[in-house]
Amino acid sequence: MSLTWISKLALAAALAVMPATGWAQSVTISYLTHWSPETVTLLEAAAKDFSKTNPDVAVTVRAVPFSDLLTTLRSQGGSSDGPTIGGIYDLWLPELARDKLVAPAPEAIAGEVKGAWPAGVVSAASVGGTLYGIPNEIDVYALNYNKALFKQAGIAAAPKTWDEFKDAAKKLTNKDAGQQGFGMINSWAAGVVHPFASLLVSNGGELVKDGKPVLDSPQAGETFQLYEDLIKSGASDPAMATADANTTGPFLDNFVSGKTGMIIMANWWESALKTGMGDKFADIATAPIPVGPSGDKPHSISYSWMTVVNANAGAAEQKAAWDFLAWLNSPKSGKNGASAMSDILMSMGILPSRSSDIEAHKDKLGSEFLSGYVSVLADARPFPVVPGGQEFSESLQQTLEALQYGQVSAKDAQKNAQADAVSILERAAK
Amino acid sequence: MTRTYRASAGIMLAPAVTLIGVFILLPMLLTVWLSFQDWSTQTPFANASFVGLDNFREIFGPTSVGRDFKGALVNTALYTALSVILILPLSVAFGLMVYQRDVAGGTALRTVLFSTYMVPMIAVALVWSKLYSPSEGPLNQMLGLVGIGPQPWLSSPRSALVSIVFLNVWQQVGYFTVLAIAGLTQIPGSLYEAAKLDGASRREQFRFITLPLLRRTLLFSAVIGIINAVQVFEPVALITQGGPVGSTNVLTYHIRRVGIERAQGGLGSAMAVMLMLALVVVVCALFALANRKDDE
Numbered sequence: 258m259s260l261t262w263i264s265k266l267a268l269a270a271a272l273a274v275m276p277a278t279g280w281a282q283s284v285t286i287s288y289l290t291h292w293s294p295e296t297v298t299l300l301e302a303a304a305k306d307f308s309k310t311n312p313d314v315a316v317t318v319r320a321v322p323f324s325d326l327l328t329t330l331r332s333q334g335g336s337s338d339g340p341t342i343g344g345i346y347d348l349w350l351p352e353l354a355r356d357k358l359v360a361p362a363p364e365a366i367a368g369e370v371k372g373a374w375p376a377g378v379v380s381a382a383s384v385g386g387t388l389y390g391i392p393n394e395i396d397v398y399a400l401n402y403n404k405a406l407f408k409q410a411g412i413a414a415a416p417k418t419w420d421e422f423k424d425a426a427k428k429l430t431n432k433d434a435g436q437q438g439f440g441m442i443n444s445w446a447a448g449v450v451h452p453f454a455s456l457l458v459s460n461g462g463e464l465v466k467d468g469k470p471v472l473d474s475p476q477a478g479e480t481f482q483l484y485e486d487l488i489k490s491g492a493s494d495p496a497m498a499t500a501d502a503n504t505t506g507p508f509l510d511n512f513v514s515g516k517t518g519m520i521i522m523a524n525w526w527e528s529a530l531k532t533g534m535g536d537k538f539a540d541i542a543t544a545p546i547p548v549g550p551s552g553d554k555p556h557s558i559s560y561s562w563m564t565v566v567n568a569n570a571g572a573a574e575q576k577a578a579w580d581f582l583a584w585l586n587s588p589k590s591g592k593n594g595a596s597a598m599s600d601i602l603m604s605m606g607i608l609p610s611r612s613s614d615i616e617a618h619k620d621k622l623g624s625e626f627l628s629g630y631v632s633v634l635a636d637a638r639p640f641p642v643v644p645g646g647q648e649f650s651e652s653l654q655q656t657l658e659a660l661q662y663g664q665v666s667a668k669d670a671q672k673n674a675q676a677d678a679v680s681i682l683e684r685a686a687k
Numbered sequence: 688m689t690r691t692y693r694a695s696a697g698i699m700l701a702p703a704v705t706l707i708g709v710f711i712l713l714p715m716l717l718t719v720w721l722s723f724q725d726w727s728t729q730t731p732f733a734n735a736s737f738v739g740l741d742n743f744r745e746i747f748g749p750t751s752v753g754r755d756f757k758g759a760l761v762n763t764a765l766y767t768a769l770s771v772i773l774i775l776p777l778s779v780a781f782g783l784m785v786y787q788r789d790v791a792g793g794t795a796l797r798t799v800l801f802s803t804y805m806v807p808m809i810a811v812a813l814v815w816s817k818l819y820s821p822s823e824g825p826l827n828q829m830l831g832l833v834g835i836g837p838q839p840w841l842s843s844p845r846s847a848l849v850s851i852v853f854l855n856v857w858q859q860v861g862y863f864t865v866l867a868i869a870g871l872t873q874i875p876g877s878l879y880e881a882a883k884l885d886g887a888s889r890r891e892q893f894r895f896i897t898l899p900l901l902r903r904t905l906l907f908s909a910v911i912g913i914i915n916a917v918q919v920f921e922p923v924a925l926i927t928q929g930g931p932v933g934s935t936n937v938l939t940y941h942i943r944r945v946g947i948e949r950a951q952g953g954l955g956s957a958m959a960v961m962l963m964l965a966l967v968v969v970v971c972a973l974f975a976l977a978n979r980k981d982d983e
């Protein structure tokens with residue numbers, strides 16, 4: 258056979274194969290997330306699985322630091338070439354929906370989500386009754402404490418009330434050893450505001466009621482006072498509280514190195530603790546938020562994350578994106594009846610929100626660390642999802658940090674926080 | 688003849704003037720126009736509605752918007768002033784050291800000094816955030832060796848901005864040293880020889896020859912230093928996020944937060960206009976001061 262004939266046959270064979278490979282991948286969609294490289298690898302593996310049965314769709318994953326996620330969505334989401342899928346925090350949804358950056362979920366998907374997820378989680382992924390995203394994770398706050406430090410300080414059990422909490426924080430403080438009783442966080446809005454809000458709701462208060470801020474309540478006043486007491490007594494040191502752009506930094510370093518006795522944090526930081534502590538992770542336990550003098554029982558703050566689709570992406574890209582998300586979050590994509598998304602989330606210690614996923618991961622959710630979070634979920638109060646919520650959160654962060662550093666008194670902090678919140682939420686509601 | 692000359696000059700200038708107009712003047716004018724509008728950055732310009740001076744009233748008002756803007760303006764001014772105050776004398780000192788022909792290793796020192804300017808800011812930010820770490824940071828460990836207790840560096844609102852200034856000085860001083868050396872080469876050696884013959888000490892030579900003849904170079908360095916410092920963004924975004932308590936919240940970072948994250952395009956534009964005006968005033972004042980000195 259001559260060389261010419263061999264070339265012709267090779268060309269014919271290549272053309273015959275191409276429709277099934279190169280030509281078949283006619284739609285490329287991109288997924289924007291803030292996850293770590295290890296987690297991105299898991300998502301990429303899931304995307305490859307999806308492409309096996311959907312050879313016409315290629316999924317690429319792009320990760321940015323948490324602090325750049327909203328900016329990236331806002332600056333690139335207005336274009337059809339921006340990320341097709343984005344993982345977002347529920348607080349951002351009202352404004353992203355108002356600015357038409359995210360697409361409403363197709364009817365079939367909306368119907369499935371409404372049946373398969375708890376109503377509260379579905380409502381956090383909706384604006385005006387329209388579902389915009391497929392919820393995936395739910396995060397809730399609880400008290401994390403170091404059992405070894407508790408033992409050293411002669412504390413038998415986790416504090417249940419604010420008095421016990423203050424007492425434990427005092428006993429755990431050892432300035433000569435650079436040890437603080439309770440670790441606050443600064444330089445990161447959610448890290449500052451969510452623990453405060455958890456203490457507030459455990460004291461019978463609220464951040465926002467019927468769309469109006471209620472930080473002028475007596476319960477809020479007591480919570481600001483608790484912060485001032487902890488700072489003034491030296492049981493909490495703001496210099497040990499800084500976070501960086503990746504939501505790690507000295508506040509995390511101090512807890513994993515045994516220099517902070519207690520901290521109020523969400524379940525998702527299990528993976529950061531395990532990485533930082535190794536075998537010493539066994540020293541960490543979880544307990545409900547201590548109840549304040551005006552509270553009835555422990556509550557905490559919860560928030561959820563969801564995946565949304567770029568409203569400016571092409572029709573084919575949007576369809577492929579919803580198909581991928583429906584598959585990723587379905588019980589068929591993961592192991593033992595769990596979704597692939599929930600398997601990814603559980604690798605980070607994050608609670609999945611789909612009812613069937615909670616059932617499928619029952620064993621792991623029963624671990625000593627996570628069971629403490631699961632147990633407080635029922636009484637958790639969702640962080641208020643209102644227009645202007647992010648600005649409100651950042652403003653409250655500034656006030657709480659000023660209180661941490663002794664720049665304002667508890668009374669002034671409460672007054673400033675309420676005045677700022679009123680002005681921000683009124684402007685955003687216009 | 689004059690008409691032909693004007694036409695050909697116009698034709699030759701047109702490409703540059705068009706490019707400047709489209710890419711520099713138009714965005715500036717658009718920013719000024721937007722500063723008088725209520726506009727979400729996610730919507731078309733057609734959706735902007737005229738609000739007069741409301742945005743300016745808001746950013747100078749008593750609410751959190753005004754407080755944050757004024758705080759960021761002060762932080763930017765402090766950062767700029769401290770950076771320039773530290774960089775200029777250091778660049779002249781290093782320049783003199785490197786320029787002296789009788790100093791061994793001058794070329795090596797020049798290379799080392801300039802190399803910091805070539806390191807990407809992401810690497811600088813990563814390294815310095817670890818150097819400043821309050822518990823495990825090498826800086827505190829070194830201070831501990833000489834009996835000084837740990838410093839909070841980035842963890843305290845009192846020291847965070849200054850810590851970012853140190854980082855900036857470390858990175859920029861090499862570039863300004865090169866500028867100073869360029870200025871030193873322009874000073875005729877005969878002046879120093881004459882001064883020596885007249886019995887002038889080294890200090891007097893520096894005060895009455897070097898410094899006056901370096902004035903133009905220093906003016907240029909100051910203007911570039913101010914413009915660079917006002918545009919600081921990366922170390923804040925990468926390390927401190929504007930905290931703690933907004934102590935490192937500089938204007939460029941704040942405008943990005945307001946204009947992009949919160950999509951408040953009108954407010955962000957008003958802030959950008961104020962930043963531009965402040966920069967114009969400072970640079971003009973600097974030139975006016977230098978011109979007055981020249982006249983004297």
